[in-house]
Amino acid sequence: MNEELIKELEARLIFLIGGPRKEPGAKTPEEWAEAERIMDELEKLKKVKLVRAEKYFLPVSKLAKNAVKLVNGDLGDPGKLEVDQRKKINVFVSVGMYDHDESLILPKKYNLYLDAVQMTIGSLTDSNAQYFTAEQVYRTMNGIPTEVYISPQAVEATTTAINQLRNLWVTIDRSEELKAYKKLKGLSIIQKKSILPFNSTITIKNQAGRQITAYKLEELPPLYQYSKDRGEIHSLPIELMNIKGLRTSAQNTALKIWLLQQIESMKPGKTGKRRDSTIKINTLFEALKYDIIFNSSSPRADKAKYIKQIKTMLDSWTDQKYIKGYKENKKGRSLESITIIL
Secondary structure (H helix, E strand, O other): OOHHHHHHHHHHHHHHHHOOOOEOOEOOHHHHHHHHHHHHHHHHHOOOOOOOOOEEEEEOOHHHHOHHHHHHOOOOOOOEEEEEOOOOEEEEEEEEEOOOOOOOOOOOOOOHHHHHHHHHHHHHHOOOOOEEEHHHHHHHHHOOOOOOOOOHHHHHHHHHHHHHHHOEEEEEEOHHHHHHOHHHOOOOOEEEEEOOOEEEEEEEEOOOOOEEEEEEEOOOOHHHHHHHHOOOEEEEEHHHHOOOOOOOOHHHHHHHHHHHHHHHHHOOOOOOOOOOOEEEHHHHHHHOOOOOOOOOOOHHHHHHHHHHHHHHHHHHHHHOOOOOEEEEEEEOOEEEEEEEEO
């Protein structure tokens, strides 16, 4: 992927260091500065390793499933989440925007699509990716193989999301659970840091020969890290992310991630207990209210469209034997809920 770019840079470096000189035995300061920049760039390029994720690592902690509500202050007491009802243990989440890039247009509300992007980057990092690109994030989120064409518009939309996440910071005060759970011993409060803490970028070439940006993460995204610390990351086959016959829109990505989190949470835990496997349609749309905005002139038609897409996802996962099937529960002619058959 980077061989041509490496050759171009090496040729330029040879010219700068060994090419014609304006004065015998000397180079201009500008030429030396450029040569040093190219050497640094070459060192990074030769370390770049873009991987295709074989698994999708999905956070399923209570915080992960409520991140959008927490960030937007939808839980009544802003930033407070009760993670253990029996022990009355709370986690407190603070979120804000850095002011280093005031020109960056942020969405009115944090949504599940943005959350899915940071989850995907965490998933890539746990797949041993040293660097990630917007194209790679898009492919992983949608289970798209490397040989399949991705439009520049799709990559641009993912790049925008990456920049938006970088401009948001989060603090996770988990001091109550750190005292309560021995398995978290040695950890600390997740201090204020970017939701997407990458510290450097490099320009590489993709398979089409276009120059693109690759990002290097300083550490895992803090919202993803929280679930990992609790051991609440589930490994899914990457093929589940690819829903045949369905457009890979931001709304469908949000729907897909939400449904997968719900289904994974329905599976029995260590105690053998399992939660109810019925999803209420109104609950689903309320959870995705920042991602799915119904057309005011035809909300019923919009709702029917998304219900059809939900069933396409469930049909796909049934064919892949991820679930055994599902049952539609109607009230009159309206779909009231869907029961997942595990």
